[in-house]
Amino acid sequence: xxxxxxxxxxxxxxxxxxxxxxxNLKVIDGEFLVVLGPSGEGKSTLLRTxxxxxxxxxxxxxxxxxxxxxxxxxxxxIAMVFQNYALxxxxxxxxxxxxPLKMARTDRNSIxxxxxxxxxxxxxxxxxxxxVTRLSGGQQxxxxxxxxxxxxxxxxxxxxxxxxxxxxxxxxxxxxLKRLQKELSHTFVYVTHDQVEASNLADRVAVxxxxxxxxxxxxxxLYEKPNTQWVGDFIGTYPMNFIPGDLMGYPDSTIGxxxxxxxxxxxxxxxxxxxxxxxxxYFVHCKTGDSDIVIRTDTKYNVDDTISFGLERFNIYKNxxxxxxxxxxxxxxxxxxDVDN
Amino acid sequence: xxxxxxxxxxIAIILAVIFIYPLYILILIAFEPISLTFDRLYxxxxxxxxxxxxxxxxxxxxxLIKPVIRSIIVAFTVGILAIALAxxxxxxxxxxxxxxxxxxxxxxxxxxxxxxxxxxxxxxxxFIKVGLYNNIFGIALAQELVVxxxxxxxxxxxxxxLPQDIENQAMVxxxxxxxxxxxxxxPLIKIPLLISxxxxxxxxxxxxxxxxxxxxxxxxFPVSLYDYVSRGEPFIASSFALLVTIxxxxxxxxxxxxxxxxxxxxxxxx
Amino acid sequence: MHRYxxxxxxxxxxxxxxxxxxxxxxxxxxxxxxxxxxxxxxxSISNYEAISKAGLxxxxxxxxxxxxxxxxxQLFFAILIANILIKSLKGNKLFxxxxxLPYGISTVVSAFIFSLIFSPVGxxxxxxxxxxxxxxVDWYSTKYSSMGVVMFADFWKNTPLVALILMGGMSTIPPSxxxxxxxxxxxxxxxxxxxxxxxxxxxxxxxxxxxxxxEFNIFAxxxxxxxxxxxxxxxxxxxxxxxxxxxxxxxxxxxxLLAIIVVFAFIIIKFGGAKQYEx
Ligand SMILES: Nc1ncnc2c1ncn2[C@@H]1O[C@H](COP(=O)(O)OP(=O)(O)O)[C@@H](O)[C@H]1O
Ligand SMILES: [Mg+2]
Numbered sequence: 001x002x003x004x005x006x007x008x009x010x011x012x013x014x015x016x017x018x019x020x021x022x023x024n025l026k027v028i029d030g031e032f033l034v035v036l037g038p039s040g041e042g043k044s045t046l047l048r049t050x051x052x053x054x055x056x057x058x059x060x061x062x063x064x065x066x067x068x069x070x071x072x073x074x075x076x077x078i079a080m081v082f083q084n085y086a087l088x089x090x091x092x093x094x095x096x097x098x099x100p101l102k103m104a105r106t107d108r109n110s111i112x113x114x115x116x117x118x119x120x121x122x123x124x125x126x127x128x129x130x131x132v133t134r135l136s137g138g139q140q141x142x143x144x145x146x147x148x149x150x151x152x153x154x155x156x157x158x159x160x161x162x163x164x165x166x167x168x169x170x171x172x173x174x175x176x177l178k179r180l181q182k183e184l185s186h187t188f189v190y191v192t193h194d195q196v197e198a199s200n201l202a203d204r205v206a207v208x209x210x211x212x213x214x215x216x217x218x219x220x221x222l223y224e225k226p227n228t229q230w231v232g233d234f235i236g237t238y239p240m241n242f243i244p245g246d247l248m249g250y251p252d253s254t255i256g257x258x259x260x261x262x263x264x265x266x267x268x269x270x271x272x273x274x275x276x277x278x279x280x281x282y283f284v285h286c287k288t289g290d291s292d293i294v295i296r297t298d299t300k301y302n303v304d305d306t307i308s309f310g311l312e313r314f315n316i317y318k319n320x321x322x323x324x325x326x327x328x329x330x331x332x333x334x335x336x337x338d339v340d341n
Numbered sequence: 342x343x344x345x346x347x348x349x350x351x352i353a354i355i356l357a358v359i360f361i362y363p364l365y366i367l368i369l370i371a372f373e374p375i376s377l378t379f380d381r382l383y384x385x386x387x388x389x390x391x392x393x394x395x396x397x398x399x400x401x402x403x404x405l406i407k408p409v410i411r412s413i414i415v416a417f418t419v420g421i422l423a424i425a426l427a428x429x430x431x432x433x434x435x436x437x438x439x440x441x442x443x444x445x446x447x448x449x450x451x452x453x454x455x456x457x458x459x460x461x462x463x464x465x466x467x468f469i470k471v472g473l474y475n476n477i478f479g480i481a482l483a484q485e486l487v488v489x490x491x492x493x494x495x496x497x498x499x500x501x502x503l504p505q506d507i508e509n510q511a512m513v514x515x516x517x518x519x520x521x522x523x524x525x526x527x528p529l530i531k532i533p534l535l536i537s538x539x540x541x542x543x544x545x546x547x548x549x550x551x552x553x554x555x556x557x558x559x560x561x562f563p564v565s566l567y568d569y570v571s572r573g574e575p576f577i578a579s580s581f582a583l584l585v586t587i588x589x590x591x592x593x594x595x596x597x598x599x600x601x602x603x604x605x606x607x608x609x610x611x
Numbered sequence: 612m613h614r615y616x617x618x619x620x621x622x623x624x625x626x627x628x629x630x631x632x633x634x635x636x637x638x639x640x641x642x643x644x645x646x647x648x649x650x651x652x653x654x655s656i657s658n659y660e661a662i663s664k665a666g667l668x669x670x671x672x673x674x675x676x677x678x679x680x681x682x683x684x685q686l687f688f689a690i691l692i693a694n695i696l697i698k699s700l701k702g703n704k705l706f707x708x709x710x711x712l713p714y715g716i717s718t719v720v721s722a723f724i725f726s727l728i729f730s731p732v733g734x735x736x737x738x739x740x741x742x743x744x745x746x747x748v749d750w751y752s753t754k755y756s757s758m759g760v761v762m763f764a765d766f767w768k769n770t771p772l773v774a775l776i777l778m779g780g781m782s783t784i785p786p787s788x789x790x791x792x793x794x795x796x797x798x799x800x801x802x803x804x805x806x807x808x809x810x811x812x813x814x815x816x817x818x819x820x821x822x823x824x825x826e827f828n829i830f831a832x833x834x835x836x837x838x839x840x841x842x843x844x845x846x847x848x849x850x851x852x853x854x855x856x857x858x859x860x861x862x863x864x865x866x867x868l869l870a871i872i873v874v875f876a877f878i879i880i881k882f883g884g885a886k887q888y889e890x
Pocket of ligand 2: 043044045083
């Protein structure tokens with residue numbers, strides 16, 4: 001398989017804080033890879049080291065088969081969209097988009113046609129001659145993306161490009177970004193802390209935790225088969241429920257299950273503490289032993305009711321790591337996820 | 342409403358008269374015949390006769406033109422040197438931790454408090470040895486001490502106001518360091534640059550202590566004005582004094598909106 | 612965003628820092644060092660003894676009087692001006708332009724104008740008094756009136772700068788504070804004392820520091836207006852420098868000035884500066 005980007009044992013510390021700890025990652029040609037992780041985990045740092053504005057302590061960065069570890073940012077053939085867009089405030093939208101081409105000494109006519117082309121693609125033709133500081137947030141974000149797209153580099157890095165937009169614009173921008181990436185068959189590495197974005201955009205999601213990619217795969221795979229309890233806890237609107245293994249006859253381990261993996265039965269008895277009503281479903285918060293769990297039901301229970309239910313499937317974790325996946329005969333829940341907008 | 346603001350107006354008008362009066366006198370003596378001003382025990386204070394004779398006389402007197410030219414050269418040198426040193430300093434300080442850069446700025450200002458005369462005398466002794474005594478560049482080098490801290494402070498403010506990551510973006514977009522400075526950073530720090538330059542220019546224009554000690558024989562305008570006054574011949578200098586004052590007043594009025602605002606406090610973030 | 616230590620960037624700062632530090636520290640150190648040297652090459656405090664006998668203490672006294680006098684006058688009027696300009700009165704633009712004018716007139720030109728105004732013979736101040744039917748005054752008849760002339764000229768030239776700094780400070784006070792207080796029934800004086808003044812304190816400290824240090828260094832104004840008598844430390848240093856056969860006397864006097872300024876700056880930074888960092 002051809003990789004657009006290979007990261008080998010990246011290490012990066014700030015003073016004495018280790019941000020990347022022998023991180024490895026391979027990005028396939030033409031894929032939309034989302035790096036997902038909570039704030040402060042080092043997502044921005046990762047992108048900044050890839051593009052070369054932050055120096056690595058050790059490790060190797062390979063773009064398109066070429067080792068670029070020691071090349072300056074302008075020689076790496078990578079485009080990046082920064083979190084705050086970093087538009088050049090003294091220039092119009094046109095000048096912003098044309099800037100990388102000008103730096104590459106492209107001739108004037110092909111600059112014109114390339115900018116027009118990408119502006120058409122992003123629907124910002126009417127704004128081309130306006131100073132970027134006078135554009136709306138959504139338009140600014142398009143200009144920033146256009147400035148990256150106009151270059152045709154090996155790889156695109158995007159650092160939470162939608163996080164400054166309001167909800168509606170964010171939704172439409174998301175669809176459009178995905179469409180663009182597929183149409184142009186570019187390789188995107190997209191960083192976010194937002195699961196909804198990850199689940200909607202990604203071909204594969206890489207979860208960044210403790211300086212390494214803790215798990216990588218399609219979002220549903222991470223949702224259903226989190227490799228570690230941490231990933232299970234992090235992925236999903238509701239964290240995965242965890243209860244001691246003894247309850248189900250698996251000593252020395254932990255049982256993990258999603259809110260909707262419950263069925264009729266009496267594997268578990270719990271006491272209701274809180275009910276949430278969300279679009280026709282009830283999310284019942286309850287307590288079993290020392291564990292707080294949330295399950296989804298169609299029945300309306302009351303607080304302080306004692307309820308019991310069975311598990312149609314569950315994962316078994318030992319020392320925080322996935323050991324075994326147990327599924328009942330009626331596994332129908334693959335493809336379902338409870339992430340909603 | 343009117344009554345409430347009355348005291349403010351009265352005070353403002355009294356103060357305005359006090360602030361304008363000396364300037365008015367300067368203009369008056371420049372355009373009134375000497376017979377109505379300098380030559381009288383009680384000079385007239387109202388404009389009776391308008392004349393340009395004083396101006397003609399002082400322009401003819403070449404002895405004052407040279408000092409003015411010197412002052413202009415010195416002021417430009419000081420301004421350019423200020424920008425040349427303060428721009429990289431502001432850039433570098435902006436990249437350092439605020440805790441650290443504030444200490445450096447503080448140190449510069451504290452050093453700046455050193456009395457000019459304390460520094461000027463030993464410097465003049467040294468300048469005699471290296472040939473900078475009685476030399477306009479000697480004055481400029483010394484006056485630079487006065488303006489540099491505030492210039493660095495203003496430039497730091499300018500760099501702090503740059504959008505985050507703008508420089509990184511330029512590099513990612515393929516710009517070399519030169520192009521990134523020339524095409525992206527420079528247009529964004531134009532105003533702080535201009536303010537630094539003009540403030541440095543004005544400070545040098547005004548500076549007396551270093552000038553009189555380091556270059557008494559080839560004086561700048563303030564020093565030669567002092568010479569005229571101490572020799573008891575103020576009338577020769579009076580129209581010149583007005584002439585050289587006007588451009589600076591214009592600069593100040595133009596700069597007014599920047600003088601109070603964010604630029605002077607730009608570097609003050611903690 | 613956090614900024615982190617990155618000592619690499621010190622390279623950019625060093626030229627400016629070195630310029631200021633080297634050109635200030637070495638001369639100042641040599642002044643102090645040589646102030647203990649006598650023409651015969653031995654080190655003693657004899658230079659200091661000589662200038663004390665010649666009236667150093669009086670100069671110090673005069674300098675302190677002029678400095679603090681001018682400082683207080685400037686501060687008072689600057690607060691007044693800032694208070695007027697901060698209100699949105701009609702004609703405010705004009706007033707603020709007028710109040711800034713002296714800032715654009717060089718110190719020597721100001722001194723020159725005031726020397727004409729206060730000239731004992733043919734001065735404009737006396738001309739004004741004369742037209743009001745009042746006797747002429749010799750503005751330089753006593754030591755204190757002479758210093759008064761200097762203080763007045765200094766007030767005129769430098770109040771604009773102080774007012775600018777204070778206006779900067781006032782614009783940082785959120786209007787809601789004042790509105791809340793006036794809803795609570797506080798009159799304008801009480802609002803000024805309880806809201807404006809405390810919030811302005813750090814800016815007053817900055818103004819005091821900047822102007823205070825310059826006041827101790829005041830040179831061109833007294834030199835042109837009153838010459839060497841009554842003497843301030845700066846004019847004394849200059850007098851020694853110009854007229855005495857040895858520079859060591861001027862070094863000694865300069866060292867005294869340096870010491871006074873260090874003490875003054877220390878006090879202001881210690882008390883005003885600490886407040887500044889608490890905020
Ligand atoms: N230049 C820097 N110097 C020191 N620490 C930094 C620097 N940049 C980021 N960090 C630290 O590294 C960690 C990761 O930061 P970042 O990459 O911005 O995280 P994310 O983008 O995932 O929110 C944070 O703890 C942050 O404080
Ligand atoms: Mg980030």
